[in-house]
Amino acid sequence: MRGLRLKLIVGVTAVFAATISMGVAQERARARSPAPAGAKLSFIDLQNNARIPGKATIRFAISGMEIAPAGTARRNTGHHHLLIDTELPPLGQPIPSDFNHLHFGGGQSEAEILLSPGRHTLQLLFADHDHVPHDPPVISEKITVEVMAAPEEKPRTVAAPNARVFFVGLQDGAVIPPRSVVRFGQENIGLVPAGTRQDNAGHHHLLVDTDLPPLDREIPSDFNHLHFGRGQTETELTLPPGEHTLQLLFADHEHVPHDPPVMSQKIRVRVQQASAASPPPAASPTARTASGRTPAPNDAAVYFIYPRDGTRIFATSTIRFGLRNMGVAPAGVVRPNTGHHHLLVDVPTPPLDAAIPADLNHIHLGNGQTERKITLPPGEHTLQLILGDDQHVPHDPPIMSERITVYIGAPAKRRARR
Numbered sequence: 001m002r003g004l005r006l007k008l009i010v011g012v013t014a015v016f017a018a019t020i021s022m023g024v025a026q027e028r029a030r031a032r033s034p035a036p037a038g039a040k041l042s043f044i045d046l047q048n049n050a051r052i053p054g055k056a057t058i059r060f061a062i063s064g065m066e067i068a069p070a071g072t073a074r075r076n077t078g079h080h081h082l083l084i085d086t087e088l089p090p091l092g093q094p095i096p097s098d099f100n101h102l103h104f105g106g107g108q109s110e111a112e113i114l115l116s117p118g119r120h121t122l123q124l125l126f127a128d129h130d131h132v133p134h135d136p137p138v139i140s141e142k143i144t145v146e147v148m149a150a151p152e153e154k155p156r157t158v159a160a161p162n163a164r165v166f167f168v169g170l171q172d173g174a175v176i177p178p179r180s181v182v183r184f185g186q187e188n189i190g191l192v193p194a195g196t197r198q199d200n201a202g203h204h205h206l207l208v209d210t211d212l213p214p215l216d217r218e219i220p221s222d223f224n225h226l227h228f229g230r231g232q233t234e235t236e237l238t239l240p241p242g243e244h245t246l247q248l249l250f251a252d253h254e255h256v257p258h259d260p261p262v263m264s265q266k267i268r269v270r271v272q273q274a275s276a277a278s279p280p281p282a283a284s285p286t287a288r289t290a291s292g293r294t295p296a297p298n299d300a301a302v303y304f305i306y307p308r309d310g311t312r313i314f315a316t317s318t319i320r321f322g323l324r325n326m327g328v329a330p331a332g333v334v335r336p337n338t339g340h341h342h343l344l345v346d347v348p349t350p351p352l353d354a355a356i357p358a359d360l361n362h363i364h365l366g367n368g369q370t371e372r373k374i375t376l377p378p379g380e381h382t383l384q385l386i387l388g389d390d391q392h393v394p395h396d397p398p399i400m401s402e403r404i405t406v407y408i409g410a411p412a413k414r415r416a417r418r
Helices: none
Strands: 005-007 040-044 050-052 055-063 077-084 101-103 110-114 118-127 143-147 164-168 174-176 179-187 201-208 225-227 234-238 242-251 267-271 301-306 316-324 338-345 362-364 371-375 379-388 404-408
Touching (some): 040 118, 055 077, 055 118, 077 110, 179 201, 179 242, 301 379, 316 338, 338 371
Parallel strands (some): 050 143, 174 267
Antiparallel strands (some): 040 055, 055 110, 077 101, 077 118, 118 143, 201 225, 201 242, 242 267, 301 316, 316 371, 338 362, 338 379
């Protein structure tokens, strides 16, 4: 999504459960796509009777089959559906699409949902290109979760009452060029990198064209919420012509605003149209570093969710990976602070100033996927992740994981000494 990540605001009420089949009751049963007997559908890191916050990310896993977007007719493939507070729909008809039946026809494998406090049931149902369940149906266990009355809050770090952050040399109403260096400072509060726990200290975040985020949560990391987790006090910002708002928000070691919050005034700036005499370099709306590569935040990280270094895994396994302090965007989509994953199998890190190769050892996840099923022969293998920009070129600085080692098959037996 992290599949792509999908945000859904779901207001679940009992009335939908009573009407789920009204619109499809008159449909004739459709031919169902076959499914292999060993296919298995399940939730990731979510157990029956779990307690979850009202806003939660639900992740799903499929084994024995592949994920394909709706409309893609291919054997042994399908896409996820999440059933909330309802029974299984008729298996010979398309799954309804409503608040109780959530479709993930883009191939997503997780969703952020909002549930009311109380007990709810969740169940996954896989379906083919026409949203019709397979034969036999591929369904998960039906689990019950309890949604807490109030969302969990992260403890906030105390800030001095007279602490403040401010823009340096940039005033409300300023007119700036499309590419500008924005500088910021702080007083009566320390500047430390993200991850460094220290009283009355933190690091800057720049909010672009957005309102303040919730002050008791980790600040998002995307185009509108720029993190400076290395303690930076300036950034080169590229904005399209027009009116924009900028605001600084200080945060602690976990990117959570302080108590009281330390933030600047929200200012308005007007970005002027570039003159014909000095056109912007290149057609990309994103800034480039001196190396010509797409810049990335210094605290961005890509990592394996599964497997871990030294793990023994099945020959056919789903490799899952995550990204921190940057966003995922498909190849070809030009957007600051985003990229997509590449999985390197049994190869060294490629050159960092050229497009990552595309072959069996350099697997591109150009649709924004955050998992990939691969098949490896018995033995020892290395895996590494590297993020690429819209043109598959690593960022500057490069965002890559450690190279891990995995093992396929049973460990070799040691021969007895004679």
